[in-house]
Amino acid sequence: MSMQSTPDVSRHYVLAAGGTGGHLIPAFALAAELVARGHQVALITDERGAAIPGKPEYLPAHVLPAGRLQGKNPIGWIKGLRAIWAGRNLALDFFREFEPSAVIGFGGYPALPALLAATAAGIPAVIHEQNAVLGRVNRFLAGRVQAIATAYPEVQRLEQSHLGKTYLVGNPVRAEVLELREQPFPAFTGDGLLRVLVTGGSQGARVLSEVVPDGLAMLPPALRTRLQVTQQCRPEDIAAVRERYAAHDIPAELGTYFEDMATRLADAHIFIGRAGASTIAELTAVGRPAILIPLPIATDDHQAANTAEMVETGGARAIRQEKFTAVELAKQIQAIAKSPEALANAAHAAWNCGRPHAAQDLADLVESFGQAPLMDVIRMGGQKQTRMQEQTA
Structure with missing residues (x-):
């Protein structure tokens, strides 16, 4: 136009x-x-x-x-x-x-x-x-x-x-994301794939590269063997992250930037990443459960404040970076995805926070x-x- x-x-x-x-x-x-x-x-x-x-x-x-x-x-x-x-x-x-x-x-x-x-x-x-x-x-x-x-x-x-x-x-969010709001949450059955989307902002976040692969590997076999991961990484981290996923035998697609992020968000069952305002807006517009790790150096700790509404409604779990370990991540994923019904409820709670x-x-x-x-x-x-x-x- x-x-x-x-x-x-x-x-x-x-x-x-x-x-x-x-x-x-x-x-x-x-x-x-x-x-x-x-x-x-x-x-x-x-x-x-x-x-x-x-x-x-x-x-x-x-x-x-x-x-x-x-x-x-x-x-x-x-x-x-x-x-x-x-x-x-x-x-x-x-x-x-x-x-x-x-x-x-x-x-x-x-x-x-x-x-x-x-x-x-x-x-x-x-x-x-x-x-x-x-x-x-x-x-x-x-x-x-x-x-x-x-x-x-x-x-x-x-x-x-x-x-x-x-x-x-x-x-306000991008039109291509908002168009996904009326689409149903991707089917998650007792034996189907569990698709996880991991991003850390425009440059990726090193702490996610260091913790997420090991945290996903600690999930019980009933969840770990069904994982399909998409993760955004820093260019200098991508080789090491690829090795970690390979060592854990977890299928993972890695990249420094994904142009079709809206499509990947549509396919995801769980999001793991930072809690910037645009990220929260898109998660709640689409209705995706999340494990959020607020950026600790954000001015006035605003990312931690951004998580409050999603956490209170049950649409997300928040983990402070100093407590963001592989063990804690595995624990929170199990809590939010302990059953298809629990995951769907979390997705609906996130969706209800959308404007x-x-x-x-x-x-x-x-x-x-x-x-x-x-x-x-x-x-x-x-x-x-x-x-x-x-x-x-």
């Missing part, structure tokens, strides 16, 4: 996001929804975001200066502030030309100049938080924006005073700025628990 194919553009929106997949995947999903509704959308990001695979061709990317404010070096702070101010001024110039009805931020320092420019220009601003802990940039902006959209019912570091403008919408209308609900919220009809949304500080519905007169 191209911008020229949408002649009935009614409003302009700017999306601002850091250059990682965690920030950009929901931004791309919102862009697709807004363009489908006849709006024009532009993206403000960094150089990584402008070049990231999967960026829609119809979404023009504008790279602005965006400094980082961290550490104790005053020179670094001065440079960071100067870059942010320069980015803010360039964003103001762009806004005067593009005339957005609203600016939507998805977190990350590259989003900060655009949101500061929006508040300075009196343009409505919305932030979307993908994690269960409000990120640093979103935390800084929370008091300045008109609305805060969240992916979880409970979000740490979100001030009580901001609940009145906070809306639970979920975390498949996240892109539409976020678009509804965004459209409420710029003379769109007001929407009745899921307020975290109120009593509403249903999807966004247009108010009836």
Whole structure:
């Protein structure tokens, strides 16, 4: 699709996001929804975001200066502030030309100049938080924006005073993943294959390469002999991991990157991996039981917080990395897959955590700025628990 194919553009929106997949995947999903509704959308990001695979061709990317404010070096702070101010001024110039009805931020320092420019220009601003802990940039902006959209019912570091403008919408996922939601959970019988998908993010995780093969080998024969593993590894680890699986006589397909990850997720019975926001959103969209190992160095330990909802409902087991051993992994897999019924129940619990209308609900919220009809949304500080519905007169 191209911008020229949408002649009935009614409003302009700017999306601002850091250059990682965690920030950009929901931004791309919102862009697709807004363009489908006849709006024009532009993206403000960094150089990584402008070049990231999967960026829609119809979404023009504008790279602005965006400094980082961290550490104790005053020179670094001065440079960071100067870059942010320069980015803010360039964003103001762009806004005067593009005339957005609203600016939507998805977190990350590259989003900060655009949101500061929006508040300075009196343009409505919305932030979307993908994690269960409000990120640093979103935390800084929370008091300045008109609305805060969240992916979880409970979000740490979100001030009580901001609940009145906070809306639970979920975390938008890729269309090819969302299409799998209505497909049944793969049949798992008493003598059928148990397909396990293992990923550790874009670069793989070394701890998974070290622990998972030995943990799967410790399963009782009734499960171990039925395993079929797909695992993403770092390039430097793949040979050693292949040797481990061969030594345990466990069939495993290994790779540094899988282009057809949606298909592999559709086929999987159990997922083992990190607990990033996009990972959780896709697992719950499709309904896949998971063994989650939160990244211990994640800012504000947000990956551990991301696991809470799935764990509480029975859709996942979480293991802290310091306790992530082969013995513990085998124990948790046996607990979640002790019978076909138990595994199906866990899958259904994960599915129930999904919010498949996240892109539409976020678009509804965004459209409420710029003379769109007001929407009745899921307020975290109120009593509403249903999807966004247009108010009836």
